[in-house]
Amino acid sequence: MDLEIILASDVQAWNFELEEMATFDFYHTAEYHLLDNSGEGRLLVFKENGHTLLLPLIFRKIPDSDLLDVSSVYGYVGLLHSSDYPFSEAFRLLEEYFKKEKVISAFSRIHPLIFGADKFERGELVCLNQTTAIDLSLSLEQQFYAYSKSVQRHLNKQESKKINIRLGTKPEDVEVFIKLYYSAMDNLQAAPDYYFSKQYFETLLNIQTFKSILIFCEKDGIVIAGGIFIICNNLMTYHLGAIVAEYRIYSPLKLLIDYARQIGTDNNCKTLHLGGGANSEKDGLFVFKSRMTSLRYDFCVWKWVVDSVCYQELTKCKQKSSFFPLYRASI
Template sequence: MAEAAVLKPDDRAWADTLSRVRHDVYHRPEYARLDAGSSIAFRYAEAGRVLLLPLLLRPVPDTDLHDAVSPYGYPGPVSNASSEGFFERAWQAFKDLLCTRGVVTAFVRLHPLLPVPTRPLAGAGTLVRHGETVSIDLTLTAEQMWSQTHRSHRNQINKARRAGVTVVFDDWSRYDEWIDTYHATMRRVGATSFYFFSRPYFQTLQSTLEDKVHLAVALSPSGEVLGGNLFFSYGGIMHTHLQATRDGDVRHADKLLYDEVRAWGRAAGATVYHLGGGVGGAADSLFRYKAAFSPGRQDFHTWRVITDPRAYDKLAGTPTPEALEGRFPPYR
């Protein structure tokens, strides 16, 4: 017998469902609470098979409606099922249930390392491939990972070490100084307001995720903070959440940080270190920079769903391929 439900973070069914499926830190209820908005998860169960998808509900201005969006990161659907028929039924239930709750659309960022069948996703909505992300296989030896690193990166990592740059882990007394560095980096690169996470956000991130979040800080020989890598490690999967270096000469501290973090992860028993991709999934300079650390590649998709077609028509008109594949939802 099938059952579809919307869960709140304090609902025991959220944690119980995660105990039955492979998942990541992005699927944890405590992570969902970090983002502004009303945190929920869609759960679908059928004959011992389950699916869970975390979401944030946002009010649609000047209406009593909402739309749904993934929390920041890669909190795409996770499941212990493999049958495409299961996912077809789950996504129909997803659309029906959200529609009854006044949700017009859903925008979902899929997890590159925890894929689900794509055909049912495309049948229920619009699946957009943005590009590739980069990952490092931490089951390799240190020598194998080093040999997969591009020669220019290896040279600069060695230069950083010869210059006396060191990396320390989980020295949270350096957290505030690194946060200042992060904000300065966002100003330097002209980042949008979305990426200017507040100091309370960073503090809540650490206190909420506890041993699932770590800080690697690169120090000059005199003890100055040159940069840092804030990363997640959970269930064998690691992600760089945010990395930043200060203005000026950082003596290749950025590349040394990635090298030291992957060594930390391998020693801690993690199996994969996900670096992410370029801006918006593009094969840009940021992607090429990450790609020089490893040949590991995965596709990155987003999924766009109209859950209430009548309400959507009133807000944005008849859906077109351009509207469904571009900025979504278009009424935002």
């Protein structure tokens, strides 16, 4: 078996390997990995007898050391494989490569809709909660009646019909969304990782490998909510969204999602992945999304302590928690 390393900067070579897979999402692309400034994006390509396994990762420096760890980009990633071929040898090569590169730990969020978790033969898989998705292979009418009764009533309300929904197609719309998003993160007291840079948004919305769609809700000429939905292959994803706090009573996110699923259907998408909750499957965000669909997918993460001796040394002063890797916990 051969192992090839492709850097995210080599966009053509990286995405060529993706095109050989049965499917992939925008999270797997080179361009999306280039948006991550926490480290270097590398695509690990394992090949044997015409079979391929891909593992996209971000290689990050561990502060005050010559050590590294690896993680996935923000979103749902995991690995991709071309067949059910047994890839046991790949993980032996991976372990050798990690040790050569002084990688202490590995972490990846597994894509719930693209199966491949069974291929991980090192470390452990931990199922955290579930995500939700709308089946866009149904007719528009069937999709609507798959909503909960309360969502159907809300969308049919005269007050909801007074809210204008439009696409954000003008250059200044990007700035409008950024301000809206930052304000929403402030209200939620979100972690610093959620404050993506202005360049992140500007670049994301102009990448040509996939299609980013910016949608706004307006009431009386005021933007009250916005969302970024991304189409890659036949999969649509609700990526980021924001609501003006005082307009939450109008539930504009329902209107955004309802509008987006119609766009996804028109673009021959099979699924609109809404994601899960903020923390657990029982939180308010998950409950809200679960009213839009009955489809559920297990969301798991991959954790692997590659060098247990170094890991223990790095974590010896840290308070025990479920955070992984523990040495990067803020407390």
